[in-house]
Amino acid sequence: MNRKQLIKKYIEFFKSRDHSQIQNLSLIPENNPTVLFTTAGMHPLVPFLLGEPHPQGKRLVNVQRCIRTGDIDEVGDTTHHTFFEMLGNWSLGDYFKEDAIKMTFKFHTKILEIPIERYAVTCFGGNKNAPKDEESAKVWQSIGIPKERIAFLEDNWWETTGVGPCGPDTEMFFWKDNSIPAPKTFDPENENWVEIGNDVLMQYQKDKEGNYNLAKQKNIDFGGGVERTITILNGLEDNYLADIWQPIIKQIEKLSKKTYQGNEKEMRIIADHIKAAVFIIADGVTPSNTEQGYILRRLIRRAIRYAKNLDIPKDADLTTPLVKEILKIYDDYQHLQTNKQTIIDELNKEEEAFEKTLEKGLRVFNKNSDKDIDGKTAFLLFQSYGFPIEMTMELAKEKNIQVDRKDFEKEFDNHQTLSRTASAGKFKSGLADNSEATTKLHTACHLLNQALRVVLKNPNIFQKGANITAERLRFDFNLDRKLTSEEKQQIGDLINKKIQEAIPVELQELTTKEAKTQGAQGIFDDKYGDKVKVYTIGNFSKEICAGPHVKNTSELGNFKITKEESSGSGVRRIKAILE
Numbered sequence: 001m002n003r004k005q006l007i008k009k010y011i012e013f014f015k016s017r018d019h020s021q022i023q024n025l026s027l028i029p030e031n032n033p034t035v036l037f038t039t040a041g042m043h044p045l046v047p048f049l050l051g052e053p054h055p056q057g058k059r060l061v062n063v064q065r066c067i068r069t070g071d072i073d074e075v076g077d078t079t080h081h082t083f084f085e086m087l088g089n090w091s092l093g094d095y096f097k098e099d100a101i102k103m104t105f106k107f108h109t110k111i112l113e114i115p116i117e118r119y120a121v122t123c124f125g126g127n128k129n130a131p132k133d134e135e136s137a138k139v140w141q142s143i144g145i146p147k148e149r150i151a152f153l154e155d156n157w158w159e160t161t162g163v164g165p166c167g168p169d170t171e172m173f174f175w176k177d178n179s180i181p182a183p184k185t186f187d188p189e190n191e192n193w194v195e196i197g198n199d200v201l202m203q204y205q206k207d208k209e210g211n212y213n214l215a216k217q218k219n220i221d222f223g224g225g226v227e228r229t230i231t232i233l234n235g236l237e238d239n240y241l242a243d244i245w246q247p248i249i250k251q252i253e254k255l256s257k258k259t260y261q262g263n264e265k266e267m268r269i270i271a272d273h274i275k276a277a278v279f280i281i282a283d284g285v286t287p288s289n290t291e292q293g294y295i296l297r298r299l300i301r302r303a304i305r306y307a308k309n310l311d312i313p314k315d316a317d318l319t320t321p322l323v324k325e326i327l328k329i330y331d332d333y334q335h336l337q338t339n340k341q342t343i344i345d346e347l348n349k350e351e352e353a354f355e356k357t358l359e360k361g362l363r364v365f366n367k368n369s370d371k372d373i374d375g376k377t378a379f380l381l382f383q384s385y386g387f388p389i390e391m392t393m394e395l396a397k398e399k400n401i402q403v404d405r406k407d408f409e410k411e412f413d414n415h416q417t418l419s420r421t422a423s424a425g426k427f428k429s430g431l432a433d434n435s436e437a438t439t440k441l442h443t444a445c446h447l448l449n450q451a452l453r454v455v456l457k458n459p460n461i462f463q464k465g466a467n468i469t470a471e472r473l474r475f476d477f478n479l480d481r482k483l484t485s486e487e488k489q490q491i492g493d494l495i496n497k498k499i500q501e502a503i504p505v506e507l508q509e510l511t512t513k514e515a516k517t518q519g520a521q522g523i524f525d526d527k528y529g530d531k532v533k534v535y536t537i538g539n540f541s542k543e544i545c546a547g548p549h550v551k552n553t554s555e556l557g558n559f560k561i562t563k564e565e566s567s568g569s570g571v572r573r574i575k576a577i578l579e
Contacts, residue, residue: 375407
């Protein structure tokens with residue numbers, strides 16, 4: 001069975017049981033600053049698990065693309081991946097334990113024909129907050145899972161941080177070793193047992209005092225990895241031998257003139273990281289040194305580092321051949337096809353940049369690797385040679401030495417402070433001075449930022465840089481084409497309309513979390529502190545910004561775009577004045 005067949009069977013099975021199929025959403029969580037990526041299918045459903053009615057009903061199903069950054073260092077074995085697809089089905093206050101378990105079991109054993117003799121489960125073992133989940137165990141036994149194949153673990157518990165829904169979970173395992181039969185008694189510590197699914201049984205609500213009370217709305221959340229499921233259905237013990245990986249592995253073999261056998265770790269890392277990078281770029285992220293962009297950069301550069309281990313020539317194009325194979329495998333994701341050239345361009349740029357410094361950086365590392373790496377050296381490798389700190393730590397581990405991460409963080413923080421101080425001395429918030437003229441133009445930048453999103457009907461337009469003098473503003477933003485004359489006219493008209501409406505410009509000091517929860521746009525690449533200033537212009541614009549600003553839009557005069565041009569790949573620049 002291949003990937004598309006598995007997904008089709010899964011969606012059809014749950015649709016036949018009155019589940020509505022919901023959308024496969026972006027890897028970048030919407031209005032959720034607590035995480036960098038969507039890590040599970042339930043991520044976008046949190047409001048509905050809390051009781052808000054879902055527009056598509058109480059029974060839902062989908063396949064969701066996910067990124068998990070906690071497993072990056074684990075990638076290289078047979079089962080871990082950074083990017084994966086998750087099968088998910090939910091009951092929002094509808095069916096509960098018995099129906100959920102029976103549906104999961106039927107899908108696994110009847111639809112996918114997983115043999116029951118290679119099947120085992122875990123249930124919640126109980127603790128001071130909640131009792132042992134005997135109810136789930138009894139359901140499993142009633143449908144044919146012997147007592148010896150049911151393990152009780154205290155870890156089988158799910159909850160978010162703070163208050164909210166929580167409860168036990170029951171996990172399903174498959175015996176992957178084809179050479180010997182599964183033992184009669186299930187030992188979850190035996191690595192031949194691979195988890196293939198998990199039903200989270202949300203029957204409690206945690207309150208502010210930390211008490212666990214029975215929930216008014218009980219929910220079910222099932223999650224199962226597509227990659228692992230395909231592997232077991234095809235009788236494989238290595239995920240990377242499945243057809244969603246083999247075309248990529250074959251290309252790496254071709255580039256390296258080496259075989260997968262004997263070079264499994266390197267090839268798995270390259271295949272996994274470039275696939276994850278393709279999906280991240282397709283959802284609008286570019287490599288940088290902050291947040292999602294940093295994870296993307298780390299993945300690409302780690303892949304390039306392992307390509308060097310395979311003796312792939314540095315002048316060879318590593319990424320483009322792999323992208324083409326990935327797009328063939330996932331041809332049902334239209335946004336990948338649409339963004340093909342952007343994906344290739346961004347990967348090529350990052351590959352070329354890192355290739356220039358990788359060998360020099362490795363020489364610096366090797367020169368200092370006779371002892372533990374201090375923070376200054378680690379920061380030098382980061383700043384001058386583009387080594388993510390995690391890469392330096394991985395190289396050190398291979399040499400059985402340590403990296404002083406705390407000292408690195410101290411060096412990094414000192415550098416950030418100096419950079420901000422120097423930047424503030426030259427351009428305070430992108431301004432050359434604090435004159436009345438530059439203050440007006442700075443406020444106009446906020447109006448321009450939002451007007452671009454409104455006119456272009458694209459909420460993913462963001463400021464990429466700004467410079468303001470007393471004479472003009474210069475504003476860079478992400479767009480892969482020229483603005484039309486009509487669009488420029490509409491942008492100018494909308495900004496002048498807001499100026500004429502005489503809207504008050506209001507300042508609030510909020511925590512970063514509060515600001516992002518309220519939908520404030522961020523301007524700077526630097527990480528925000530505990531408190532930020534948020535400037536709001538009516539219901540039109542809300543941005544995190546250090547200021548200064550006018551008190552009312554009526555102070556600005558007439559806004560006029562004087563020039564619109566390219567400022568680099570995928571970035572446009574507007575120059576404008578106030579008359």
